[in-house]
Amino acid sequence: MVSSQSVVEGKLNSLRRWMLEQRVDAYCVPRADEYLGEYLPKYNERLHWLTGFTGSAGMAIVLADKAALFVDGRYTVQVRHQVSEVHFELCHLVESAPAQWLAEMLPAGSRVACDPRMYSLYWYRATQTVLAKTQIDLLGITPNPIDLAWDDRPLVTPAPALLLKEQYSGESSASKRKRVGLQLSEQGADAALLFAPDSVSWILNLRGEDVLCVPVLLSMAILEVDGSLHLLVDADRVPEGFAAHVGDDVFLVAACEAEEFLSAWDGKTVLADPSTANAWSQLTLEAGGALLLAASDPVIEQKACKNPTEILGTRNAHKRDALAVIRFLAWLDRNLRDASAAPLSEALLADRLGALRSELDLFQGPSFDTISAAGVNAAMCHYNHLDNDEAFIERDSVYLVDSGGQYLDGTTDITRTVATGDVGEDVKHLFTLVLKGHIALAQAKFPPGTTGTHLDALARQFLWAEGYDFDHGTGHGVGSFLSVHEGPQRIAKLWNPTALAPGMLLSNEPGYYRDGAFGIRCENLLLVQSVEKEDQEVPMLEFDPVTFVPFDRRLLVVDLLSESERAWIDAYHQRILSELDLDLLSPDDFAWLKEATQPL
């Protein structure tokens, strides 16, 4: 829905008045806040306020007499529904596009302003370099002019942080801080800027409710080599018992003291990741005399390898989560069989699945916005029914549902594609090719040193053999009651140098999308573990699935499966029956599950 034109006009005018006062010729508004994360709290959705665009990535640039909105290929259709082309030229977002557009639009000597808290240092310096070629200056200015003009800005209503018990985290904060501090000293740093809120939350065994789907406390921290930590968060954000929970040597720095605090590291070497940490924090450290050591966040690799407590929690969370998904799929099938049932909308289905999850023990919320996509809509792999007209399940097609939950003991993410009737041979053929790829990856064994990029082709080979492919990664890392997308490991074509290691949790989600027709995706989460086998010449790693929900047997062309693939599917389906607590299912749901897990 396009925002009222006069409203947009008013917002642009107020921004332009500020630009005049500041004597700047352009102002950039990205879809980001100072934490540069995927999910933003509503009160930080500045790009949406200015433009009406709800996508997860984009940037507006406002000049005195025109404005542009840059969005990537995922959002080219959606942006036309949401944004008026009267006010914004719509442009394609690739890394350097905004800077190049500015260089074309503005004469030499122009001044471009931005809020340096909303960009990585990497982006900030690269953009400065591009603009300098045409004698244009990039200036970092705070406070943010959107904040000054945003009258009805939602209130910041921060709930206090949650203290995550060691029965879920498996290691005390003091122990984690010592461990990472030791690693820092080996890297030659005196301290590290822990910029990602999930790194901070992990190392302090804290969680929060500041943003949807990612249970972090929005904060950053500086960790010293001795394990002491300075948490940049206001004291009212931490609950009673905080000091006892996190242990000694954790100090709070209030927001109003942050700049002064970051300016006080003169002569110290501070590790920070210029591609993920915001420009402001690093420029402030540098201005105060700190030496920046560019390296990746030292917490990320530690966090990626789950400890035994987290592994057990992840397995338990997935077993409970599977019950909700099975109940949902059984309910859906019963409704599809009932000719008198009311039409099933995508939203109704997403809500039903959400409600079933919310009944589960330790449930804290969804781990991302559910993708509930009927028929043709499933061909858009980042579809969100909330951004589109109400759509109903199509009969004789496929329905794709990609969803997950946050639990105190783990984070889940699962996609199933189900038949809504007689789908025809073409859809079955492609579903089978996708599932063959899923199985090849799930069955892979590989030596230490192997990265996700080495394994990516295993999941694509059967599609490739027939001239098909899918345009997204095959697998992403998943946190432990943290972000459903976490690094550093990844399974994708793009080179990722991180070797897969025991304790890493990854998705396995090959798919196939036919524009204007249908979409397919088969996703389980997998844990990396060592192969326990005597007399092996080379140590090997393997995946163990933690997701236990049947794949839709009605979509399989059994003749296309090798014996080993058939055996894998049958064994996986049998394992569902042995892993889950079947007593918790109603007789109807249990009957559905028995049917759905019959051998092929």
Add this chain to the structure above:
Amino acid sequence: MVSSQSVVEGKLNSLRRWMLEQRVDAYCVPRADEYLGEYLPKYNERLHWLTGFTGSAGMAIVLADKAALFVDGRYTVQVRHQVSEVHFELCHLVESAPAQWLAEMLPAGSRVACDPRMYSLYWYRATQTVLAKTQIDLLGITPNPIDLAWDDRPLVTPAPALLLKEQYSGESSASKRKRVGLQLSEQGADAALLFAPDSVSWILNLRGEDVLCVPVLLSMAILEVDGSLHLLVDADRVPEGFAAHVGDDVFLVAACEAEEFLSAWDGKTVLADPSTANAWSQLTLEAGGALLLAASDPVIEQKACKNPTEILGTRNAHKRDALAVIRFLAWLDRNLRDASAAPLSEALLADRLGALRSELDLFQGPSFDTISAAGVNAAMCHYNHLDNDEAFIERDSVYLVDSGGQYLDGTTDITRTVATGDVGEDVKHLFTLVLKGHIALAQAKFPPGTTGTHLDALARQFLWAEGYDFDHGTGHGVGSFLSVHEGPQRIAKLWNPTALAPGMLLSNEPGYYRDGAFGIRCENLLLVQSVEKEDQEVPMLEFDPVTFVPFDRRLLVVDLLSESERAWIDAYHQRILSELDLDLLSPDDFAWLKEATQPL
């Protein structure tokens, strides 16, 4: 065989006298000459002269009172046979080991010397940086002290270059030079240092006999954006008709003028690859005022994608080459069956195969040193029978032969592993796993943008599944009557960013090596080509084999093969019969081939 101790002593003494005169505390002698290639002419084997070591990589460092020889894992056994530990401490060669050893051995203020023509600029600068940490200087000094002391140095007997006809090259030098020149101007360079002799030979359609196995003219060149080229080679190296052959705007620069010539690029931007071009050439350019642009040799990517003439030539060369290998394998089988035959030594077999190749049309020489390895010796993947005691074929084992030829129309490289009797189930099982990997890679289809690293796991997956692996790359690029190892493409675990593209030629050579027992390798060369299929959603590439010699059916466990793998082997064997000119085989050899290509 260890060189006589007094001889080594004398050589070290003369080097140490020179070091005293030059007031340097250490001198480095690498296994390299100024072209930094894999094969060296005998008169440039300076490391061998000094130490007796014949391996293809290594470095000696001589101090006033001690010396060390660094070799990598391939040569740890061999070096003990060849080099006296009285004179040289034997050390493990990894990139920074020599510099670290120097830093430990020498006090601050020491001076280390080397000949800057024998090292890449990358090595030279990295070593300077390491040594500078302990206040040690690295000095580049010419002339080379080995050359001054080497009394019985083999004479330089350069044959004149060969002018490769367009019926083999498929494109005139003028056209190639214009094309690469255009690319240079897009990169913002005024000129490029073509440092690799195979790049120079390719762009001028020249070949040479300066080194064994790689038919290049040892030379370097500077190419300008307009396509004009300065060839650094003495005039007596080019034959009559050279000027007409290479076309206009090719100028000769004699060796004695090279330094002056490289010093005359003041203010010009000259592209050079610091990891492959020698330090001396780039330091000389820089000292003369040239701006160095570090980038990879612009010829390498052009050369990698064979043109239609080269593709046809490669196919023809392989069809002829296959006849020699088939005659060899048939002869070997007849000899193995004949209980009264004389024992078969590795050397005898290698010579027999070489003799059979030398009878073929357009044959110019071997493309590398034949690996003829019986039984346990095949477990060493870089085995050379010439470096070892005479060994004979073992019965009831496997024999591995990896060999290739240079022909005017192409370069071949093939490995076959053959049974010498009843090998037992274990060897058959592993041979089958290796061949399954070979087939998976050979059958792969993949979209443009796919690199060799993406496909490497396809060849290893069956070994990995049972806890095995092999410790070398799966495939290397191959030239067109040029080096049998050429880049930029490669199929290996180590990340290689080069996308496979139509016209590239690569080996497919998975293997398995059991220390002290046996070795297996199955190698064909493959051409990358587009999949010709209507209605494909995504364009796809595939491999087409150019090698046509049977794999040993007696080594297969047929039950381990999928239907598709059996069909691939049978179709490949049938294709041998249809591709080759069978009339050229003797009745005995033809009968052997019919038997060897029977369906499974």
